[in-house]
Amino acid sequence: MTDQKNFAVFEADIQKAQARQRVVRIAVQVFLYLFLIIMALIVIFPFYFMLISSVKDLAEYRLPVQTLWPNKIILHNYIEAFHTANLGTLFSNTLYVGIVSTILSLIITVITAFVFARLEFKGKNAMFAALLATMMIPGELFTITNYQTISNFLGLRTLGRELGSKDLIALGDWKNTFTVLIVPFLVSVFYIYLLRQNFLQIPNELYLAAKVDGTSDIKYLWKVMIPLALPTLISITILKMMGAWNSYMWPRLVANDEAHRLITNGLRTAFTSVEGDVNIPVQMAAVAIVSAPLFLVFVFLRKYIMKGVSRSGIKG
Amino acid sequence: MVGSKKPWKAWLYLSPAIVLLLIFTVWPIINTVRMAFLEGYNALAVAGGKKFEFGFANFVNVIEYRDFVTCLKNTVLLCVLTVPISTFLALVISVCLNAIKPFRRMLQTIFFLPYVTNSIAIGMVFAAMFNMVGRNIGGKNELILTAGIINNVIEFFGGQAINWINKGSSEVANMTVMVIYIVWNALPFKILVLLGGLQSVNKQYYDAAKVDGTSRLRTFTRITVPLLSPMITYVVITGFIGGFKEYSSIVGIFGEKMGPTSNPYRLDTMVGFIYRDLANQQGRASAAALILFGIIFVVTMLNLYISKKNTHY
Known part of the structure; x- marks a missing residue:
């Protein structure tokens, strides 16, 4: 019970x-x-x-209590922003630098990663370790010297001045050219490292078999390794393009003229004043235009960005 | 030993990378150290044929320079404030994200959104949110048209509008804006790494804790955090490295003058200092860059040492 x-x-x-x-x-x-x-x-x-x-007009933006949805949507700010900041030129400059530097950088990265992953030569490991060690050094440390280097490349400008040769001076002075925005950043140790790790996962037997068949290194690289490492290459491409889009300090330092200005620098230069009585709707329109391509990349290629990013910790 | 018969081939393939690295990476390292130890080094004077003495004057000069102390203080303050806040927030958000099922992907995407933005451009958005629009703000005959959306929110909850970034704003207010912006900017990367770590944690530990009736808080502090410690170390180290190089987020909000109009360069940082000296005071800039490198190196090693001591498995 x-x-x-x-x-x-x-x-x-x-x-x-x-x-x-x-x-x-x-x-x-x-x-x-x-x-x-x-x-x-x-x-x-x-x-x-x-x-x-x-999309607000200035009068509405100035209301004491800001509206959370515009009373009247106007698109004129976008047109004004586009003209004020000369966004057309900035876009094409940035695209040009982004595309050229991405292509050249990919070629160098692939070849270098291939050498470190597949070929054997004396001093390989020591050299790779030295490469990795440079990743610890903050970029600002390089900038000081690189600024001198590009103002007087290999002493050519000084030489040109002594000899009175305008061509030599032009060769030595890289300021306000696209070259200065592209060349110093073509080799990225991090991307080489990333791709090498990827290449190492491809079994060596494939390479040996190709060697036996008499396939050249380049052909093997092109036919086997690149297709297998494509996701990493796409990640690198996106990060590199985003880098061109977001780079600020170096372009501002060395190519601050109208013809070579890149977009981030151009945006900051066009709207120097941020406080007080400024036309914020136009500023916000400009920011929206500059951010739009990044959002498109984000929406369509998020997977690749996340993949590259989680291993880098490097922004842009 | 593939390809060992033709070692020159490897060197040929490597040559473009080697040449570029020698010019733009190796030489700068050597040259920066050289310039840092040549007292008062200045490239313009070199062109004029001037010789410089070897010595530590540049370092002494940098440390005694008042602006540098401000820069160092700002940089350290921003690091010490933003790294713990953003790491803690990212950890909490990741754990919460890991504990839900529906809408997880959508929320995850939203949290990752700030990553793919331009820190100058979005800095301008933050500036606009904190900005007071009007005439003579911070001065006589002040006329505020709109105090900005953030102040609207503060007023809505019964608070007083604060001068965040305009003329006459306080340093505390400026720093608060910077901390908010930097934390907002730092979250996505940290969430990405920590969530990735959480998803690879073995579920058995949690099952065991459940059987023992362990409380959620205890599970979090005794299981989640220790198991995640390698990832936490990673985001803290990268956070400190990024924090010590803080520059463009301040330019985004305050512009090149690194502070409100009434106090230019009030929020200047180490990198800002280096950039200002870069074109005409190379000796001092180099010394500052080496100091920055030294600090980053020491902090990284310290972090690694502490995390090694605290990793339990």
């Missing part, structure tokens, strides 16, 4: 405990979603603010 009774009480306890657990679990889930949604709203709010502000 008592046993049965005890058992019933026991069962009821279990049910109660289970019900309690379920309530706790639901409460925790609700709390998690609430927290995540609030954080997500905070994270995307700046983008939302940029978009709504870019």
